[in-house]
Amino acid sequence: MTTPPTDQALERQLRVHEFLTARGWTLDGAREPGETWFANDPRAGWRYPASYGGTKINDVGDTTPVRLQAYFTFGEDGKEVFTVVPAGNLQGSGCAEHDTTERFFPFTADGTVDLAGIAPLLESWEPRAQALDPRALIECRYFGPCKE
Template sequence: MTDRLGHTGTMTATPTELLIARQLEVHDHVLARGWRLDGDTGPGDAGFLDDATAGWSYPASFGGARTNTVADATPVLLHCYFTFGDEGDVVFAVVPAGNLRGSGCPVHDTRERRFPLTEAGRVDLVTLTTVLDELEPRARAHDVHALVECLYFGPCTR
């Protein structure tokens, strides 16, 4: 049997190979759910983890409506990426669609959710699926106009 990295048998993978396998596993999982790859580096590259633009976003956010990007005013799409936790360890983060930086109401606010890797150094796809099952419908239902009004005129009455 051959793995995604082209290895056969029971060879021990290097740390870089494990890193890439973890990234590709998440990549396949979220793309199958309708997400897209962002950034300049792909998950098959060891530099993907260190690329601040690398990750995935959910284009169906806001019902798939396209918006012009205006600095800190445009609501963000539901997105996820690998990052580093407070102790410098690799974690996986999901950011709900909505208004960044605590602006607006709690329903429209986006608080990054961080998930430590499993003992095997992988993303727990069962937990990720549960989180995405909650956040994707909410992201699709968000109205960009309501988000902007909430951002500028204070917490909405939702």
């Protein structure tokens, strides 16, 4: 059973949804904003389908490079945060150019996501995600860091 969102969470989810879909992102998972509190549903979030030039990649557990994605989750302190993951290899298994880590964005004092602060990051992460070659990422991960 999922928890329904509070009014504040619903408004926050809808603002993020409108912001990201206007940039060409799509909703991931089976739920629309308002159907569930996104932080309680690990499949709910958004992805940038133009990642890797729009190439379809089969998802194989921790092996497949991640697409540019965003979701609500809980930070180390247990508070809900908004997270963006740039496209690349998770877990620090490749070179600095291809590695990626989650970026956590705490809510503002009024409980919103600072979309104006995130927009400049997406301005650089979206073109990078489009240009990345998934084959190069996989080779980097399994055959050693690039340029060795």
